[in-house]
Amino acid sequence: MNLDWSQIVPYIPFMLEGIWVTLQFVIVSIVFGFIIGTVLALFKIGSLKPLRLFADVYTSMFRGTPLILQLMIIYLAVPQLTGYDISPFLSAVLAFGLNSSAYVSEIIRAGISAVDKGQTEAAMALGVPYRQMMIDIILPQALKNILPALMNEFITLTKESAIVSTIGYLDLMRRGQVVGANLYRNFEPLLFVGLIYWGLVMVLSLLGKWVERRLSKGD
Amino acid sequence: MINVEHLYKSFGKNEVLKDISIEIKQGEVVSVIGPSGSGKSTFLRCINLLETPTEGNITVASVDLTDKKTNVTKAREKIGMVFQHFHLFPHLTVLENLTYAPLKVKRISRAEAEEKGLALLERVGLSDKQDAYPSSLSGGQKQRVAIARALAMEPDLMLFDEPTSALDPEMVKEVLDVMKDLAESGMTMLVVTHEMGFAREVADRVIFLDQGLLIEEGEPHTFFNNPQSDRAKDFLDKIL
Numbered sequence: 492m493n494l495d496w497s498q499i500v501p502y503i504p505f506m507l508e509g510i511w512v513t514l515q516f517v518i519v520s521i522v523f524g525f526i527i528g529t530v531l532a533l534f535k536i537g538s539l540k541p542l543r544l545f546a547d548v549y550t551s552m553f554r555g556t557p558l559i560l561q562l563m564i565i566y567l568a569v570p571q572l573t574g575y576d577i578s579p580f581l582s583a584v585l586a587f588g589l590n591s592s593a594y595v596s597e598i599i600r601a602g603i604s605a606v607d608k609g610q611t612e613a614a615m616a617l618g619v620p621y622r623q624m625m626i627d628i629i630l631p632q633a634l635k636n637i638l639p640a641l642m643n644e645f646i647t648l649t650k651e652s653a654i655v656s657t658i659g660y661l662d663l664m665r666r667g668q669v670v671g672a673n674l675y676r677n678f679e680p681l682l683f684v685g686l687i688y689w690g691l692v693m694v695l696s697l698l699g700k701w702v703e704r705r706l707s708k709g710d
Numbered sequence: 711m712i713n714v715e716h717l718y719k720s721f722g723k724n725e726v727l728k729d730i731s732i733e734i735k736q737g738e739v740v741s742v743i744g745p746s747g748s749g750k751s752t753f754l755r756c757i758n759l760l761e762t763p764t765e766g767n768i769t770v771a772s773v774d775l776t777d778k779k780t781n782v783t784k785a786r787e788k789i790g791m792v793f794q795h796f797h798l799f800p801h802l803t804v805l806e807n808l809t810y811a812p813l814k815v816k817r818i819s820r821a822e823a824e825e826k827g828l829a830l831l832e833r834v835g836l837s838d839k840q841d842a843y844p845s846s847l848s849g850g851q852k853q854r855v856a857i858a859r860a861l862a863m864e865p866d867l868m869l870f871d872e873p874t875s876a877l878d879p880e881m882v883k884e885v886l887d888v889m890k891d892l893a894e895s896g897m898t899m900l901v902v903t904h905e906m907g908f909a910r911e912v913a914d915r916v917i918f919l920d921q922g923l924l925i926e927e928g929e930p931h932t933f934f935n936n937p938q939s940d941r942a943k944d945f946l947d948k949i950l
Contacts, residue, residue: 619815
């Protein structure tokens, strides 16, 4: 055993900064993915065939290829095609957001189908227009049912976000590697960022439990 | 109030309603009875277009619902419906269930919606439950809230789809009492029911469906004591 924690002390602020860098694009990706995912889910349950087809093909493409490949295509291949020099941040948000939306759309679709059909009928019988019914009656009930699955997706996204280290984005993971390379010691910095990831996920889980409790007030 | 002409409804190859025609006047209370699978629920659901008729015309309060140009969502505001399984909104309180549609569809003020909601809760005897969630109510209470929710839109007529069939026996009366009170207030009502007592006492008219056909209709006293068709006789023999 030759562990020496004192060596990473000067690098701690540098690594801690990575928390914010990671959180920044993870939060944007989650929100972006959730919005697109909701729209895709509505396409999937809607009556317009072209939209349904689009959503299905979209989902199968983003679920059927590796996330790291999608990230590389957006960061490396798109500039070659368009000449637009895309930033690592935008690439990351696009890759993670679009990828996550495919999973989220399936979760939400399942959640909507699980809401009792009578709820739709009751709302229709009261003369509530479709859009309003979805927003006020169906989605709140669907969200309650799918919260654990949704939380799972957000946790996965938070951890998988480490993949952006491959495009040179200075996130938490990348910072751990940088410190390891500087010190020629990898165990301490990697364990350190590992603990931070774990802490982040714990906070997310607790947040999920809290929301779940709040939503179950009608039970 | 309701005018149904030559209504047909099929689910795939299965013909559920065959050439039903009937006229229901303002303030009339009509009970629809018949064996299970006779199409009585489908008939009721056609009247607010929860089921789309395959053929035929339905006019409610001088609005032709089967005309493609009719805004069905708008027309439904005037047609209250009560379901067998209540279908209250579980994430809203009792009072919110009552005020939701008036607020969001009719766009009346919150104060007015709540005032009307509370008055309706009092009418169905549930004033003390305004802040409760549906899951904490008994079946009979849920159904009374469901009736109040439909009434909150101030409909021209009310459809009841087996409103007491999912209730424990001791709760049937409280719901029927509310319906009786409603009938006495002059509401036009179309009630699919297995409660022959209600059909006999409250209804102005009984219509009997079997295998998608309107077999017999008439004033309750005559229908129950002296049914004309064999099928109605057979049905009444089984249940009375």
